Structure formats: C-alpha cells, structure tokens
Amino acid sequence: MDALKERIKEEMKAAMKGGDKARLGVIRLIMAAIKQVEVDERVELGDDRVLIVLDKMLKQRRESIRQFRDAGRTDLAEIEEAEVLVIQDFLPQPLSDDEIDKLVAGAIAETGAATIKDMGAVMNVLKPKMQGRADMAQVSARIKARLTA
Structure with a gap:
C-alpha cells in the first residue's frame, strides 16, 4: 500500500x-x-x-x-x-505564486505555445507537475493571460 x-x-x-x-x-x-x-x-x-x-x-x-x-x-x-x-492536510505543500509562474513560463517555452489554441498542450505538461499543489483553474487563468497578452 x-x-x-x-x-x-x-x-x-x-x-x-x-x-x-x-x-x-x-x-x-x-x-x-x-x-x-x-x-x-x-x-x-x-x-x-x-x-x-x-x-x-x-x-x-x-x-x-x-x-x-x-x-x-x-x-x-x-x-x-x-x-x-x-x-x-493530505496534499503536498502548495506551490507559491512565483513557482507557479516559473512552471507556466517553462511549459509555454517547452511546448512552443504562442496562442490560446496551444493552451491544452501547456496544461498537459503542467498538470502532472502541479497535481494537488495548485488550483488548476487559477493556473489555467494565468496561462490564458500569458497567451493572450
């Protein structure tokens, strides 16, 4: 177990x-x-x-x-x-805002995402790294903000 x-x-x-x-x-x-x-x-x-x-x-x-x-x-x-x-209490230590921003930037660079259409690929890279450590709805909003800026 x-x-x-x-x-x-x-x-x-x-x-x-x-x-x-x-x-x-x-x-x-x-x-x-x-x-x-x-x-x-x-x-x-x-x-x-x-x-x-x-x-x-x-x-x-x-x-x-x-x-x-x-x-x-x-x-x-x-x-x-x-x-x-x-x-x-049973989840790992949550990620800080800075850590989330760094992971998002890294995933965008890794996938070569340029537009909002690439958001799914970025989420696929981030989800395993952030599972249980960040609110994925907030992460999604951050990705969207970066890809539409």
Missing part, C-alpha cells in the same frame, strides 16, 4: 480515538472516494492517483463554497471550508 493511503488510514484511526467527528467524517469521505475509483476501475490506487482524487474533491468543494456564498448560505460554505482544510 502506498504511503498516502496509509497515512489517511492512520489519520482516520487517530480521529476515531480522539473523538474528532468532523475530521473523521471528511476522512471517511476521502476513503470512500478512493475506494469508489478502485472498485470502478478494478485497480489499487497509488499515491499519484490518490492525489488526483483529492484534487477533484478540493475542486468540488471550492465550487460549492462559491455557490453557497453567492446564495447567501455562509453556514454551508463554512462547512465546506472546514472540509477543504482537512483534505489539504
């Missing part, structure tokens, strides 16, 4: 022992999402695929937070924000 999945299981045990029901609930959601992918695809997920699952969960929660805030439901947005914090 890979280190990340093992760490999630250990954190689940710790939350059970510590009586942290909120954290335990989120960790159970993470484990269920991982198990769902494993059952659907009949594979054992490695750390890289677990990161993809966690990243997808983060993206869903960020979208929910935006929608709840737009609807004036700050109570529900706060619950989602608490879930985001727990999920982020």
